[in-house]
Amino acid sequence: MSQFRGSQLAKVSSVFLTLMLLISAAGCKKKVPPPAPPPPPPPIDRPAPAPTVSKPAINSFSAEPTRIEKGQAATLRWSISNATDMTIDQSIGAVQSQGSRQVYPSATTTYSLIANGPAGSDTRSVTVEVSSAPPPPPTAPTVQPTLNGQEMLVREGQDAYFDYDKNDIRADASQALTSDADLLKRVFAREPALIVIIEGHSDERGSAEYNLGLGDRRATAAKEFLVQLGVPVDRLKTLSYGKERPQCTEATEDCYQKNRRAHLTVGQ
Numbered sequence: 001m002s003q004f005r006g007s008q009l010a011k012v013s014s015v016f017l018t019l020m021l022l023i024s025a026a027g028c029k030k031k032v033p034p035p036a037p038p039p040p041p042p043p044i045d046r047p048a049p050a051p052t053v054s055k056p057a058i059n060s061f062s063a064e065p066t067r068i069e070k071g072q073a074a075t076l077r078w079s080i081s082n083a084t085d086m087t088i089d090q091s092i093g094a095v096q097s098q099g100s101r102q103v104y105p106s107a108t109t110t111y112s113l114i115a116n117g118p119a120g121s122d123t124r125s126v127t128v129e130v131s132s133a134p135p136p137p138p139t140a141p142t143v144q145p146t147l148n149g150q151e152m153l154v155r156e157g158q159d160a161y162f163d164y165d166k167n168d169i170r171a172d173a174s175q176a177l178t179s180d181a182d183l184l185k186r187v188f189a190r191e192p193a194l195i196v197i198i199e200g201h202s203d204e205r206g207s208a209e210y211n212l213g214l215g216d217r218r219a220t221a222a223k224e225f226l227v228q229l230g231v232p233v234d235r236l237k238t239l240s241y242g243k244e245r246p247q248c249t250e251a252t253e254d255c256y257q258k259n260r261r262a263h264l265t266v267g268q
Helices: 002-028 149-156 171-190 208-228 253-259
Strands: 057-064 067-069 074-081 085-088 098-103 109-117 120-131 196-201 236-242 261-266
Touching: 057 109, 057 120, 074 085, 074 109, 074 120, 149 171, 149 261, 171 208, 171 261, 196 208, 208 236, 208 261
Parallel strands: 067 120, 196 236
Antiparallel strands: 057 074, 074 098, 085 109, 109 120, 196 261
């Protein structure tokens, strides 16, 4: 009986020892680390957001003044944002985003400003009212003073100039005498009994006697030219002063030229 119990105890002890060895062996095993987490997914490329495009805006559009009289001016002023194409009608055309323009409407007119851009358009209008100006008061008729023959000769008469020691009618003298012929015809039509003297003059060079003859030849040449243009011969007389009545007294060629002339004056 005691042997049986001893045998049972030995079996239990063997089993217990085996369990302890198994537990000890399990505790001595190296622990295995847990697996690493998976890598994060790669970033997704997303397109950048499109830029925001603002709609065109007419900040201001005005006319100053808005009421004018016909013939007066008004000034258009404007300010625009976010537009690429800006126009004003009534034949003004394309404009900048900010500016001003004077207009002269002959009647009441509406001006429209149109601003266009990628995001749309904007429109604004102003009206300039035009009233008819009152008619000016009637002006009194201008009374032209009546000139006598002498005053007409002084105001409109032209001298004919000559070359040195010559009495030939040159081109500029021909133009002057042609104008004088028209003048004399008007003078004689107003005063039929008037006598006109054609004076002959010379410069200071040469003797007094020679220059009196030269002045006479110059006066006669001018008279004959006027008569050929239809001036009545009986209304014309000649008189030579030679070098006695110079217009200029300087010893220069310009001065000498001013003295070589035929001159018209009214007879006494």
